[in-house]
Amino acid sequence: MTSRRDLFRYAALATAAAALPSIGSAAAPASLGNAIPKAAKPLRILILGGTGFTGPFQVAYALARGHQVTTFNRGRRPIAEWGDRVEQLVGDRTTGDLKSLEGREWDVCIDNPTTLPYWVRDAGQVLKGKVGHYLFISTISVYADGSKGGINEDSPLAKYAGADAMAETRETLMANIEGLYGSLKALSEAEARKQFGDKVTIVRPGYIVGPRDETDRFTYWPKRIAEGGEILVPGDGQDPVQVIDGRDLGEWMIRLAESGTAGVFNACGPDYAMSMDAMVHGCHAVTGGPATFTHVPREFIEKNEVALPIWVPREGSPYSGYGAVSNERAIAAGLSFRPLAETVTDLLAWYRSQTPERQAEVRAGIARDKEAELLKAWHAQA
Template sequence: MTTRRDLLKFGALATAAAALPAFGSSASLGNAIPRADRPLNILILGGTGFTGPFQVAYALARGHKVTTFNRGRRPIAEWGDKVEQLVGDRTTGDLKALEGRTWDVCIDNPTSLPYWVRDAGKVLAGKVGHYLFISTISVYADGSSHGMDEDSALAAYKGKDAMAETRETLMADIENLYGPLKALSEAEAHKQFGDKVTIVRPGYIVGPRDETDRFTYWPKRVAEGGEILVPGDGLDPIQIIDGRDLGEWMIRLAEAGTTGVFNACGPDYTLTMDAALHGCHAVSGGPASFTHVPGEFLEKQGVGLPIWVPREGSPYSGYGTVSNARAIAAGLSFRPLAETVTDLLAWYRSLPAERQAEVRAGITREKEAELLKAWRMQGA
């Protein structure tokens, strides 16, 4: 099963995504996306990782002016002069490129450390009209609670000095620090930017450009066919959101000037593990069968599978039932699962062969066969 440690580990992989073109219709500049009523001048901190390019593409299509700020390690050539790409380094406090500038909106994508928000505030407070911060559902104190909403209690920081935490100290104690530091980053956002703040808390972000392979493991495995090991009884709920749905909704939040806190989890119905896998199979086709293996057996074998969590008995059982009612009321919408799976497989198959051969999440076919054999022998 996936844990909070996995969330951060996979999040780090996501930020390492290569500058690849955006797959899927609504994120493409060539489609008929209606122009916004009022063009905005938008600053995106990050912008070249997973969801950032979708934000940029949609913002440009809506007629907005976009500036990105990052370390410049992954400049996206396809943007050309359509996007102003500023270079700096928030880990060292180098935000000089932002000084003396004003923007209507700032979207903060990569921050996991409170001092990043503090430093941004020193330069941008009073210089941006609206600050949108991508947080995480890992901020909640009790991940096992079903129906967590935006008012649920947040994880408490138990260290000595949150502002002294660095990327290195975070990675050294991910399980205990990730959620609390994200929660404190949210608080710092309000401290620096007042009531003109939007906090967006996603769960599992999936789709094209996802370098973590968390969800990708399943469409890829189903497309390969044969006997597929499914954890649990298939009825455990899961929540995912396409990175394009998240990125585009954040631009619409900026356009509307919407503030507040929102859980960005999808879809807008209960999606079980079995339903997700059969949805993948409906896209890929081919001979495939699904064998359910109890989570208890997998746990004894020391094996976890991505995205899935049991609906009871795990510190993260609530990750499949987070309330998204407030976000839906604020305009969050979800494309069909089939579209996400189709575009994800197309993107994945465009990657180099050696990358496709990697297993960044899930288990190898050999391990899967070994587990299925052991499960059958136990029941013999």
């Protein structure tokens, strides 16, 4: 089972992805191969971050829609293919260096990487009155109780138990990711409203997957299934799973900016109830090849302290509800989802374009020898 510690470890990996190199051509969403109509009104869009996981998808889609895009980050990963189509400002929110934002105005600001409230406070001090609409990427980890399905945007949020939220740093967060991540995100949301008022959009994704995902938490499954053989599947196959392709999230953020839609939205997918079995068989439909799936009960998984990403049992876990978060409000606001097969196909193509060393470094899931050992032990007692 994906334990509480593992869930926050994956969140930490996603946060740490901001320090990873750019991934080149994966920045362009697959949908750019189709004709994308221009927006009714071009916007001046400021993207804080912009070179991590979902940011490049936002940039590419915004450019295709005819918007003017500015990114602000530390300048460690400039994306060459943008060229002069994107203004790339340099600064560092960890040290409060936002000088390059001063004296400027934008129609929209999208805040991608923030996990600390003081980042929002400092941005607000520079941008207040200078942007018409502020969109903040949060997380479903803000909810106080993730144990039951049906979590909606009005569910209670995690409470901060530290001494001074504005004194928390990246270092203190990473040292206590389990205790701080959700509550600091919740406080960052509150700070966004304090700084930018009613023109704020809060987007709370769950598992973000697809090309550019450096955590491997979803990638483990299509990669493992493509290898074939006997595959350990946790539970009875009926536990619910929710994932959203990073391209669907990024492109929807731009559409929210275009419509000026404010409010709070759970960005979880798909738009139907997907089970663990549906996910693994959906991956297999793409990969093909000989593969068998062996379901192993939760009790055996827990006894052997196995960490399998994405999966959480539908009952009995502090995060059982993470597979059944309500996305009705987001869908009503225009969130749409590409087919799982497209996500898996493009993800595997991206992954296989990485270096052999990177492909050999599995950052989530279990190694093949460990899986074989567990399956042998399960068959021996079954």
